[in-house]
Amino acid sequence: MLLQLYRSVVVRLPQAIRVKSTPLRLCIQACSTNDSLEPQHPSLTFSDDNSRTRRWKVMGTLLGLGVVLVYHEHRCRASQESPRMYSKEDVRSHNNPKTGVWVTLGSEVFDVTKFVDLHPGGPSKLMLAAGGPLEPFWALYAVHNQPHVRELLAEYKIGELNPEDSMSPSVEASDPYADDPIRHPALRINSQRPFNAEPPPELLTEGYITPNPIFFTRNHLPVPNLDPHTYRLHVVGAPGGQSLSLSLDDLHKFPKHEVTVTLQCAGNRRSEMSKVKEVKGLEWRTGAISTARWAGARLCDVLAQAGHRLCDSEAHVCFEGLDSDPTGTAYGASIPLARAMDPEAEVLLAYEMNGQPLPRDHGFPVRVVVPGVVGARHVKWLGRVSVESEESYSHWQRRDYKGFSPSVDWDTVNFDLAPSIQELPIQSAITQPQDGAIVESGEVTIKGYAWSGGGRAVIRVDVSVDGGLTWQEAELEGEEQCPRKAWAWRIWQLKAQVPAEQKELNIICKAVDDSYNVQPDTVAPIWNLRGVLSNAWHRVHVQVVP
Amino acid sequence: MLLQLYRSVVVRLPQAIRVKSTPLRLCIQACSTNDSLEPQHPSLTFSDDNSRTRRWKVMGTLLGLGVVLVYHEHRCRASQESPRMYSKEDVRSHNNPKTGVWVTLGSEVFDVTKFVDLHPGGPSKLMLAAGGPLEPFWALYAVHNQPHVRELLAEYKIGELNPEDSMSPSVEASDPYADDPIRHPALRINSQRPFNAEPPPELLTEGYITPNPIFFTRNHLPVPNLDPHTYRLHVVGAPGGQSLSLSLDDLHKFPKHEVTVTLQCAGNRRSEMSKVKEVKGLEWRTGAISTARWAGARLCDVLAQAGHRLCDSEAHVCFEGLDSDPTGTAYGASIPLARAMDPEAEVLLAYEMNGQPLPRDHGFPVRVVVPGVVGARHVKWLGRVSVESEESYSHWQRRDYKGFSPSVDWDTVNFDLAPSIQELPIQSAITQPQDGAIVESGEVTIKGYAWSGGGRAVIRVDVSVDGGLTWQEAELEGEEQCPRKAWAWRIWQLKAQVPAEQKELNIICKAVDDSYNVQPDTVAPIWNLRGVLSNAWHRVHVQVVP
Structure with a gap:
């Protein structure tokens, strides 16, 4: 049976990333079919996203007509000679225009250097795959x-991969991260162990929904291997109530609730803050x-089934993950009971992400989702839920994820004096064009995202191309939001007219939420020693060519 | 009986402001005893405010010992000669150090020019009374x-007021504002008709609670004359429920709920915005x-008694005031039904303000109080409440009190595209020292207020004395706030050390709320044609003397 599962999963994994084959790992892989890189069909899965469907139709036409005609002269060159053989290392070393740009599909190797600039989705998107497999x-x-x-x-096509090259070097058995899942190669890795990575800007706002394989990943510890058949969630009962030990099936018996939610790490855009002065934390960009x-x-x-009710005194729901460090300390966090008990706050014990079981990196089999609240409270691999009179005593609740004045340093910080971050402030960033890019004069498309915490809807995004002297309103895309429950971001876009004589653009975006909160102009006055809450205006400088 | 009421009210009004005497107005005056300027005893009324009581004790000691000793040589000069007589106009023209500073108490006139600098409460507070009566x-x-x-x-003492001078010129009978109440002379008037006025900064943050007579007043229309005995509040019933016609007594039969709430006009600090570019609206300063x-x-x-329940579809509670313009159009506004029906949102039909019946300027006998929400929705002189599927069609809901991009002008504005302001963003301002003041080097006390909408608590106020290069955390005073129900401001204070060689200070304050929202650095990027939502860092420039 395990073997059957193995086949059904692994045969669909592209050879180039099929790195695990020992029987010991079969169970893990069976549990994580959702980590495989199966095709997702945006136009089918997200039927609302008409603009995207249209865009792909346009691209399809380009591919079907223009490109094929342009490359007519290449036809019939497909080699019938015996193919040249390459190692994966050979391919990996061809990852930029200077060395040439190689990619693989299955066991075949292609030199697409001359095609990069003709890629209908743009050269930068094709370059994400340079030196590696196309399948992801x-x-x-x-x-x-x-x-x-x-x-x-x-x-x-220029040749094939060596057959023996599909075998990866075996990983260190004592490595606590040895069982971490396979990740999508497009992710920009900020830390390998624990794994922390973000999608590149050009993919981040490609659609309203982020595909699971490139959803930003923020792990604090190794990813646990959980067997969905033996998994139990322990919910401590209220006095007079009863404690629950819930299997995945038990959890499925509760009414299924679905909600579209944006998660953001408190450290998003920390890299801008660390330019002001050193901060402690991963160098997250905008992803x-x-x-x-x-x-x-x-x-x-x-919670109601375990006998919990809202009480007059302040209380907190504490979550504990099944991920733990070598001392056995698990990840933990808490949220106020009032939020947890409010049906309108839509706090979930989630077992599905975009219609799939949760990927391992995102908490398989169960994680907490707290709409409108910082990512750190969305505890993954959830093992235990309890209601306490105090916030979680976890390091990550009490000694991290708090904001401080720019004057506070590691000698003067007192974590007890700042509230733990729950709702996040208004945020926005530019994903296109990217800083340092070269754009053509005429119509320049500027694109990005905007989101606010606490269910506050984004009502406006102002964009400047002259460093903040004048502003234009961007068009907000994506789903309309329920009042008070705007849990998801808005993708925004502005087509700016740039005259040919213009040499450069200083592009800025700033968003407004429905409490009319705005972003601060600059980073330095919100600098804090942990580099969290970096939500100043996002600025991008680009060169213009006629 | 009316005459008795007249006596009991009017004899306590200081002669200098006793301007109304026609029998026609007796009823109004009887209904508005709370507008009279009776002494309020902070240390008795607000027993929590220990620091204030202490301060007064210190001042009392100063007054009782030091000052009396210093002025010993003035004793026994009290004239037994027949007094010199002055008109109110004479007094009014002595309102600054150049002309001399005169004040009145009852019918007596005093020249306090030489006492101004010795006033234990500070010269600026005494100067508020210059040229007028001390009683208020x-x-x-x-x-x-x-x-x-x-x-x-x-x-x-230098003399007495002419007896005939206590009679004011009669007001124009056709003036719709003729019946407006008497106001406290400390209020800085931004518009007389309709009456709009704010307390001066030095009084604004004198205590945590703003005394009724100097509470900022924002009227859109003349103040109506309502007889509390015939007053009725009409509450339109739900389908299947019944409409209510509630007398003041009926309203008192509902459970009495008390809550401390800060009200802020959307136009607060508009005067800073109009320095960037002209805006339409009253020139409110920080008050x-x-x-x-x-x-x-x-x-x-x-609402529950009228049969209303929360429904799945979005609905709004519409309020109509009993104030109206010459065409009979009343002031109106609305809030979402979800907020109105949430007991935790603590929306009140208020009949008391600081333990007194509402003053006429603040909605006597009943106004709406919507904690955490812009002042414009706190409808005064409430006449009618209904639940509708749409927001109020009032001009002030649909064609005013909305925010726009700095790029929008009166030719391009589309009021339908912006949401009506409900919750307000994080705000703070400096009330001491004031812009242009001269302070002594050494320890300089910087003081102000901070508040955020939506029940979000102020968690920190950062103050800079070097134009934003470095920041210090201010001490937050005032009551601790309930989580999610921080409806009232925090008064804050910082004692900054200023070296003698310092020539000037560029003081800035900025606050942070518990969603870690911050204020924007500058005004221009949040400029909008109506001059609302002016919440950039507050900046004050002062000279330093050694």
């Missing part, structure tokens, strides 16, 4: 998986934020 | 009403904000 990207953008694209690609459709049981329903 | 200020600060203070004052203890029936209880 084609899985995200299913439009590629068509005969005319494969035909086009065949023109660039420690992502959006998914989550489904699960409502926390209020589960 | 002594009513606020009851410590003055003591024998040794009267004795001290007697030294400065369009005040805090009171309100009591009344909870709106949710009244």
